[in-house]
Amino acid sequence: MKKIGAFLLFLFFAGVVFANDGAYFMSGNQLIPIKETSIEVRKEILSLKRMGDFLEVTVDYTFFNPEKRSKTILVGFEAFSPEGDADFYPKNGQHPYMNDFTVNLNQKILPYEISYVSTENKEKEFSLAEIENSDYMLDYAEFYYVYHFNATFQPGNNRLVHTYKFRLSGSVDYAYDFDYILTAANRWANNKIDDFTLNIDMGAYQDFYINPTFFKSVDEWTIHGVGEKVDDFMKEYRFSNGQNAAGFFIHNGTIQFKKKDFHPKGELFLFNPRFFFINNVFSLQNNLPFHKDLTIFFDEIEDENALKVLQNLPYARRGYIFKNKILKNYYEKMPWYIPNEAYVPEPNELDEMEQKWLEGLKNIKILKTK
Numbered sequence: 001m002k003k004i005g006a007f008l009l010f011l012f013f014a015g016v017v018f019a020n021d022g023a024y025f026m027s028g029n030q031l032i033p034i035k036e037t038s039i040e041v042r043k044e045i046l047s048l049k050r051m052g053d054f055l056e057v058t059v060d061y062t063f064f065n066p067e068k069r070s071k072t073i074l075v076g077f078e079a080f081s082p083e084g085d086a087d088f089y090p091k092n093g094q095h096p097y098m099n100d101f102t103v104n105l106n107q108k109i110l111p112y113e114i115s116y117v118s119t120e121n122k123e124k125e126f127s128l129a130e131i132e133n134s135d136y137m138l139d140y141a142e143f144y145y146v147y148h149f150n151a152t153f154q155p156g157n158n159r160l161v162h163t164y165k166f167r168l169s170g171s172v173d174y175a176y177d178f179d180y181i182l183t184a185a186n187r188w189a190n191n192k193i194d195d196f197t198l199n200i201d202m203g204a205y206q207d208f209y210i211n212p213t214f215f216k217s218v219d220e221w222t223i224h225g226v227g228e229k230v231d232d233f234m235k236e237y238r239f240s241n242g243q244n245a246a247g248f249f250i251h252n253g254t255i256q257f258k259k260k261d262f263h264p265k266g267e268l269f270l271f272n273p274r275f276f277f278i279n280n281v282f283s284l285q286n287n288l289p290f291h292k293d294l295t296i297f298f299d300e301i302e303d304e305n306a307l308k309v310l311q312n313l314p315y316a317r318r319g320y321i322f323k324n325k326i327l328k329n330y331y332e333k334m335p336w337y338i339p340n341e342a343y344v345p346e347p348n349e350l351d352e353m354e355q356k357w358l359e360g361l362k363n364i365k366i367l368k369t370k
Contacts, residue, residue: 031059031061031075031076031077031160031162031184032075032076032077032078032184032187032188033073033074033075033076033187033188034073034074034075034076034148035073035074037071037073037188037189038065038066038067038071038189039063039064039065039071039073039153039188039189040063040064040066040188040189040190040194041061041062041063041064041185041188041190041192041193041194042062042063042064042157042194042195043060043061043062043193043194043195043196044059044060044061044062044185044193044195044196044197045058045059045060045197045199046058046059046060046180046196046197046198046199047059047060047198047199047200047201048180048198048199048200048201048270049201050168050201050202050203050206051165053167053168053176054099054165054166054167054168055165055166055167055168055178056163056165057162057163057164057165057166058161058162058163059161059162059163060159060160060161061159061160061161061162062157062158062159062160063153063157063158063159063160063188064156064157064158065153065154065155065156065158067155068155069155070152070153070154070155071152071153072150072151072152072153073150073151073153074148074149074150074151075148075149075150075151076146076147076148077101077146077147077148077162078144078145078146078181078184079095079098079144079145079146079147079166080144080145081095081119081141081143081144081145088141089131089132090114090116090128090131090132090145093114093128094114094145095145095166097166097167098164098165098166098167099164099165099166100163100164100165101147101163101164102161102162102163102164103149103151103160103161103162104160104161104162104163105151105152105153105158105159105160106154106158106159106160107159110149110150110151111149112147112148112149113147113148113149114145114146114147114148115145115146115148116128116131116143116144116145116146117143117144117145117146118142118143119141119142119143119144120142126143131143173273173274174271174272174273174274175272175273175274175291175293176271176272177269177270177271177272178269178270178271179267179268179269180267180268180270181267181268182214182264182266182267182268183264183265183266183267185262185264186263186264191263192261192262192263193259193261193262193263193264194260194261194262195260195262196257196258196259196260196262197256197257197258198256198257198258198268199254199255199256200254200255200256200270201254202250203250204250204251204252204292205250205251205252205290205291205292205317206249206250206272206290206291206292207247207248207249207250207272207289207290207291207336208247208248208250208270208271208272208291209233209245209246209247209248209270209271209272209273210245210246210248210268210269210270211243211245211246211266211269212231212244212245212246213265213266213267213268213269214264214265214266214267214268215246215257215259217231217246218230218231218246218248220257220259221246221248221255221256221257222255222256222257222258223248223250223253223254223255224253224254224255224256225250225251225252225253225254226250226251226252226253226338227248227249227250227251227252227253227255227336227338228248228249228335228336228338229246229247229248229249229255230246230247230248230249230335231244231246232244233245233246233247233335245271247335249290249335249336251317251318251319251338272289272291280298280299280300281298281299281300281301281302281367282298282300282301282302282306282310283301283302283303283306284302284305284306284309284326284330287334288309288310288313288334290317290334290336292314292317292351292353292354293353294353294357295356295357295360296357296360296361296364298364299364299365300364300365300366300367301364301365301366301367302366302367302368303366303367303368303369304366304368304369305326306366307361307364307366308324308326308327309326309327309330309331310361310364311358311361312327312331313357314350314354314357314358315343315345316331316334316337317336318340318343318345319337319338319339319340319343320340320343320345321339321340321341321343
């Protein structure tokens, strides 16, 4: 195993300790040069695709070597260890929640090695045997993973495609969430990304939220498909410190962020909150989330009108135009509701999660009846 700990300049963040309230599995990260380099990032297309409990990450880079000869440098990918209710130990020497790590440089797959670097002292590396023989009593590991490889950049442009999958984190506060370290891109020679694109595909009928740390407004995002986007939303979500988030309500399709001369000053944090679980009684004063992978989050409902609202959630997602005044008034206030005159409700078209939702409503206690 190559010694690389002495060359790591800093950790990007300390991580989040969920204790027994959830699990932090991993964050995403840019590739970084382990030493200073003259190599520049001319273009980057970062694509994130949710696949159930996992996130598939594809990063398509165009690097530029300004020199007249080829240049080989050591490149690293930092993967922080799991925390909370998670397994810390490597699986076959690799991060336990990351799969299919690949690096393809100029159509050639590169081999890589893995180091285990101390979170307390970046000069210190652990051997795999030391980690496997240790007994962690804390909610976090005292090391993080560094996947590293030698990359030979030819003069001019070089295409590097980097892929991996990792399990989405979750907690008592978030159904799922993930971080992606954007500022690491500033470590390359040009201290920015000349042409940056971020594509996010979280699936059909999903609502999710992004902290505005590297953008100012949802006007900087494009929805490719059908959906809504809202600024200044979710100020009440936990750990926000009063910060608003941008809300995205996607019926189908993807969202995209593009920026020239991108010098990120903040990281990507995308989340789907469990901000309803404290409401033991559902009433028409409560908002309903848009996503389909939703379970019953209350014990009782206020009245029969509230029950009708809940029973019609799957059809409202698809834009059904309600004739019932109560249902019409309620759903037209939802930021994600998009009326669709062509939609005819078909109970048989509902998916398994929606069927479970409707089945679960049969056991809900109604406080007031007509």
